[in-house]
Structure formats: C-alpha cells, structure tokens
Amino acid sequence: MKHLVLVLLVLACTAGCLGTAADPPPADEIAARFVAAEERATDFSATVAVAAGSENVTARLFRKDPGCYRIEYLEPGDLAGTVVVSNGTRKWRYDPTTRTALTVAGPYMNAAFSEPPYPGWAEGVRGYTETVAESLAEQNASYRGTEIVGGRTAYLLEVADDSKLFEAPTRYREAVHRFKVRIDAETRLLLGLEMYGNQGNLILAADYTDPLANTGLPDDLFVFDPPAGTTIRPMPTAAITPLFLSSIDDARHYGVEMPSSLPEGYAFADGTHLPGGYTVLRFTNGNNDLEVVKRLHDPYREERVLPGTPEAVLLSDGREAEYVSAGGKDQLRWRDGEYAYQVTGAMLGKTELVRVAESVEAAPVPA
Template sequence: MRLRRWISWFLVVAACVAAGCTVGPATTAPLPPNETLTPEEVPPPGPEVVARFIETYDSLQDFSATVTTVSERGTFREEVWFKKPDRFRVNYLDEHPTDPGHPAKTGDLVVFDGETQWHYVNTTGNVLYISARARNYTFGEEYAMGAFDALGLIRNLLASHECLLSEVRTEDGETIYTLEIANTTQIAETPDRRWYPVYAVHAGIEKDSWILRRADFFNAKGKALLTVEYRNVTWNTGIPDSMFQYSPPEGAAVKPMRTVAITPPYTGP
C-alpha cells in the first residue's frame, strides 16, 4: 500500500540527513576545465543549479508534461497534468510492460478532482472510482502519481545532500546540467510501485527554465533502476479546473477500485 511506502521513504530520508550522508565519487567523466570554455559556456556552480531548481519547483502552482519512464517493468509514456494542492490527470499514451501480470494501460485515463479518483479502463470500458480518504488503501496497479513523485523526490534529495555538477550537454537545443548524488548507504526508494533502494541519482536540469528534464535512479552497484524523462513541459500556465473534472460515460459500468477496505457503491453525481 502507498501509505506504508511513504512512511518508509520518509524514515530513510530522515535517517540519512541525521547521519550526515557522505558523497561518493562521480560515475561520469569530469567537466572540461573552465579555462577551455568561453565565459558564456562556464557552467554555474552545482549549488546554484540546485537552488534555481528548488526555487522553480517550490513556485509551481500547476504543471504538465509528456513523461516517459523506463525500468525493468517496461517503457511507459504518459501525458500528465497537476494542479495544487493535489489534483491530477494522467492520460496513458503508450505502454510496453515486461510483466505479463500487469497488462498495458494504453488508452486509460486517471483523474483525481480532490475528492474522487476515477480510472477509465480502455480495454473494458469500465470506470473505477475511489474516494480521497481511501486512496492510500488501493493496490499498486492503481497508483498514477509516479511522474509527480519523481519531481518531488529529486527536489528533496538535492535539498538534503551534497551533489556534483558532472556533465553539461545540449538536448533539443537546450543546455542541460547533470547533477549527481552518490552515496554509500541508501538515500531513497524508487518513485514507483517496486520501491527499490536508491543509492545514487542523476538529475538533468534545463538551463534558464530550471526544470527537471530527466532523473536516473541507481542501486548500490550502479545499475540503473528507473529513468524518468519529461518533455513538452509547462508550468504555472493556469490549467483550468475543468481538466480535473470527470463524469463516467453513459452506459459505462462504474465499479469501486479494489482496496483492503470496503468501498461504498457508486450512486452517481
């Protein structure tokens, strides 16, 4: 259950910060000496990049992006929208799971309006629902917040650990600064339902906009556990509330999501 997951994650972070985690060596090639760069090419110090990213993240009122995640579970692409304090919408575009026990959600839609979470299941045409107070008791396959959780997790890790600016690259015409945290002990869990221990992260921050473009999570042996990429990012554009409203299609079977508790039957609007 997600409730258990987040309790354990916060305990890990709290223990790590209290212990004063040490930072290990970078796993990528060092940047070229500043004297070989023009003044415009000299990157800012890592702490400045961190501060700009945290400032941008903390100022977010709404956010949207096309997000691709890659892990041993497979490759998944989604359109996501988020609006404070907690409303979100996830449109599952293209999924290629490797686990036959978890079929693809291509064409599915998940919407949370602050009171009820809805899940339109494309393969059946059914609509599942759960109240806000019972969302923590749903099973892992109903969890839809991974793309947003990765943003928050990177923000908190960069705020509480030293990091190294290990790479500067150009992507889609934009300059990307790669910040790296490496540790000898666990610093987090992957922001997905597998919850693997994380010992190192790479965070790709876009210059000028200071948004997260890519996050890579690694285990103790340096193996990549999860990659999350953000494209077509917008923020603070005033996403309308209608984006987070949902009504089941006429004739659709409306059923409660499976939980560890009893969910009341749907009685309509």
Template sequence: MTDRKILTAFTLLVLLVPVLFVSGCTGELSAEEIAEQMQEKEASIQDYSYTMQITSYIGNQTRESEIQTLQKKPDKTKTVIIKPEEEAGTIVVSDGEFMWTYDPKTNTVMKMEMPDTPVLGELDSAGIIGEFLNKTDVSLLGMEEIDGRPAYLLEANPKEEGEGLLFVDGMKLWVDKETWMPLRYEMYDSSGDLMMELEIRDLEINQRIPDSEFVFEVPEGATVKTLNFDSLIPEEMTLEEARESAGFEILVPEYLPEGYAFNYSTVSNNSLIAPEGQASETVFLRYENEDGDYIFLSETVHENEALEAPIMNSAEEVSINGMEGKYLDLGDMNILSWKIGDIDLSLTTSLEREELLKIAESVRENA
C-alpha cells in the first residue's frame, strides 16, 4: 500500500467519524442528511494541532513514524516529520495558495502552486461518506481512554468480501467523546492481521493558531525548485504512446493469466524533484480483468544505483530466469521485484506466487 493511499484513507476516516455518532451508527440517514450533519459538527472546529505516531507492519518488518501537524481552516496546513531519523526535519507547509516542502538533508525547497480542484477528486464528501456506509458495517464496541481522553471504540468491516477500503478489510477507531475527532486507528487485512496503528497525541482544538505558523521562510542557501501540480500526475496512455515517450525500451510480458488484458500505461520522470544524482524514469503498465482485478508492472531506470526499498528487506529470495529476485507476501497484495539490465522491475497484484513468477519469467529483453 502506498503512502498516498494510506493518507487518502485517513482523510476519509476524518470526514466519516463525526457522522457515525450523529447517525447512531445505524447508517439509516441518507447521504445528503449525513453531509448536513457532518458540516454542522465540523463548523465548530476552526483549527487543531496534534502529534501522530504511526506503526506499520509489513511482512516481518515494523516501521515507526512520528509527525507533528497543525491545521487551520479553510486551507492552511503544516507538518513536521520527527521520525524516522532519515526523514527527520522534513517540513511541508501550505497557506492554501502554495505548498513548500523542505528537505534539510539536501537543503532543497520545492514550491508548488496548489490545484484549483481537491487532490481527492471531484467527488463531494456526501458521496464519499454515502459510499463508505453502504459498503461497511459499523458497530460501537464501548468506551476506552486514549491519552487520558474518553473515547468511543468503533469497529468497521466491509459488508462484502473484497469491498475493503484501499487494501484495508477491517478497522477499529477510537473517537474523542468531546471533540468527535479520531484519536487512534487500527487497520487490518483480510486475514485479520494488523497492518497499521495510528495514535494521535497532544490534541488541541481551537487554539487560535496564528497565520504566521503557515508562512514558510526559505532557509539560507537553500535551492528552490518551482513545480506545477499537474506535471506531477502522469497521463494515462496507450502502450505505443508510452514507447514513444519513455527514454528506454519498455519490456512487456508474453504471458498473462486468462482474462487479463492491457489497460493503460504511464510514464513519469522525477528529475524535477529528486535530489542531485537520484533522478529516475518509471513506466507503469496496468493489466486488468473483467472483475476489476489488476496487475501492475513497473519498470524504472535510475540515474545512479538505487537503494532497495525498505519494504523488501524481509522478502523471500527467488530465481527468475537465473536472475535474483525478491517476493513479498502481504496477504491481499503480493510484490515481486527483479532486474533486467539497467531496468528495475516490480510486479504488484493479488495473484499467487507461482503466477507472479510465471509472468516475470515471460518478461525478456527485446532482441
């Protein structure tokens, strides 16, 4: 699961939680009524701050993060990464018009004009919540204290198999009795294994956070890169278009499981935002069947040798046409990575190990 998907899930939960109690956790209200009640509850909160502690469990690996956040309506935000150590000191600040991201290790600032439309798309909050409640059974388990604050403990499970939110098939949420804000999350996969824990500490509401907190001053000597938001979102294209756009020869599998066909591809280059010497170009190929099951094949060429993603540290070593590869079983999602020449390849899908290996072995260098 990517960070962006996780953050999207968190955003939906923050929107949803106040509504669950207004509706008595029965889901009987219409989407329109839910949206009205949500807006009424949210109207009283003008600003808030907290520290979020995140623990993720991927394979045999545990990763801990800590982030400090300030937010002020309607559109001002500030986050500071405390942990992990390699990312500590990274700052992201938005005043609603521009977003600045500062990397202290490279002394680099990325400045980006915020888009006119929400990042999550054009679906309004009523539609998001209505869809979530239609697919989820929510129950109230009782009361517990989180960081000394009384909280309602909720459990949310998909009504139908495969209808979980972004690889999440079960959730527990602790919601502050006073502010109706979530204080803790636990997210589970379809096997009931814990994927991630989040806990919010030092929550403060309506403290009249000054606008000066969201004014970013460029550090002395820092390099500033100005970006366009649209340029960061790769365009969906045909395989022929991707071959014309990419700076390297794209490899394609000769074997696909029955029912799967090419859907679309994207080409992206991170040279505008990557630290010096760490630029790369990536091609994504998406294959899909009639049931909406997918196979993602990513191919990346790095400017210099790239470090292996931490998620693969606990992966199983495998052989692909005599080449070294790594396989990671994440329950609802499996990853297979290997290398052909200068190209780093990765398959991501819910298919079983043997099918991933069969697909990978059919990907060969062009003659």
C-alpha cells in the first residue's frame, strides 16, 4: 500500500512538472527583441503567402540593405514567374508570358504605379516586417500565448488601438486598428501576421515560410538583365511636384549646380528642382532665354533634344559633348556619370554655350 501511494505521488509530481512550461518573456521584451533583430537584419529572405480580401498572392521575397529587393511570384498561376527587382536606384518588373519588362529609376521609383490586372499592392510584402517593427516600437503589445507554426514555437503578440495604427499595404489602403504577429521564439523573425479594421474585420494575413536573416545575399541577385527579345518600356509614374526656385538663394539652399559664367546681360529668372531627378534653370536677358538642364539619364525613356546632326565638341576637362542648332535655337549637351546635361540658348553660338557649360560645377551665380 505504501509503495502504491509513493508511485502515485511520483506520477502526480511528474505530470505537474511536464505541464508547466517555462514562463515566456514579458510582451515588451519580446517586442524589443523583434525590433532589435529587424534593425540588425542586413538581408532577409522568406516565402510569403498573403491573403487580402479575395486576392491571394504567394511570392519568394529577398531583401537587402540599402533598398534592394527581389520578389518572385509563385501564385496565382497567371502571375507565376513574374519578377520584380530593384537595386535601390532602378526597378524592373518582368513578365515572362508577354516577354515585357517595365522599368523606372531614381526618385520616380516611389511615384511608379501599376495598371490592372497586376496587383501592385502585393509589392508591399517587402515592407511588412518594417511596418510591424515600427508599430511595436511605438505601441504597447499584449502577450496572447504561444503557437506552433511550421514546427517552430512562436510568441503571439497583439496590438490594438481605437485610432488608426497604420494603413494596410493593400489595394484600398484600409486603416488598421489591430494586428497580431507570430514571432519565432528562437530567431525573433516574423512567422505570421494579421491586420484588422476597426470593426474587427480581417484585412490582410501573411504567413512566412523559411524566414532567414543575415545570410549574405549576393548583390547580383538584385540586378536584372533583360533576356534577349524582351520589350522594354518605361513604368508609368504619377506626376511629382518639384521645388520651385524663385531666387539664387533658393538654388544655393538646395545645393543646385549653377553656371558661374553667363552671356552678357543674362540673369537668373527661375527654376525647378526635383532632388535626384532633374534641375531646370532659366536665365534671361529680357528678350531671350538660356536654359540649363540637369536630368537623371534613363536609357529607357526618350530624351527631348534639339533635332539635327550634332557636332562633336571636347570640353576643357575632357568631357565629350555635342553641339547642334535648329529652329532658331542652339544646344550643347553632354553626360557626366548618371546625369545628362543640356545648355540651350537662342543662337548664342558654340563658343558661348561651351563657356557656360564649363562653369556649371563652379560657384553659384552671385545674386
């Protein structure tokens, strides 16, 4: 009898010990560790399945600092094989079915938009982890237990607020008032998330498979070389409002390159400046204008130039330029790195335009 009692006591103790899991860290500590892991991640990859309303997309995601990403669509079938690639300065989207590539560069990348039926909203998958990290850093999260996700133990955190937390990365940019995230208890990487509206309606859900960070993704993964026979077109972009330059002081403030040598009688009139995109400066003598343009060169967009057969000109610093005259105007144009330059006047002559061009990188014109 004593032996039976002893056995029962041992079994009870053992069952109690097995049923008591280690206490998880506090919610704010879990959140802080996730935020820290996101900040330390120089690269990231995962397969992500996204459901937003009636739309479902699965893609292989690769991301690397600074600003590089690659999205390889796996589902749905009519999107499978489509690839989106950005090296931080140029973006491509290639459709193997139509053998068409759309491309955009520089500041216009943020203004690019997609035409149906392509689900442009799905490209937002590259920023889900950043959005979650920013919100967890600002909001108080609640611990909702643990779950097993793909064989991994995940901490479940929830953030809710009566006011909008952020906009959902969906086609309609719905306001998110609550979200849940599943964070790998060991790696601190995202395993899943759900975003909800103010009525508790599910807006978007995403599941991550095989997430990895800091694996040393190669740079050439984010370079796109259009296959032979590809039709290349510029990606459509929305209009971007540039800065208006009403004075020399405005130009100096924004660090705009300006000529220090002008034809006699010419003075600054006005200009426009889109940082990283273009600068257009207009000078006038009251009757005629002199225009100096610096524009990010894009070989896939048609460049507006004066027609005619150009004459080769060698600038004093060795840069190769072209001079052309047509329709009562003359123009000197050249390339310097990623930018194309044009100096256009009202038949000022090659010598005068060369003098202006060679002074463009000098000190700004005195006010």
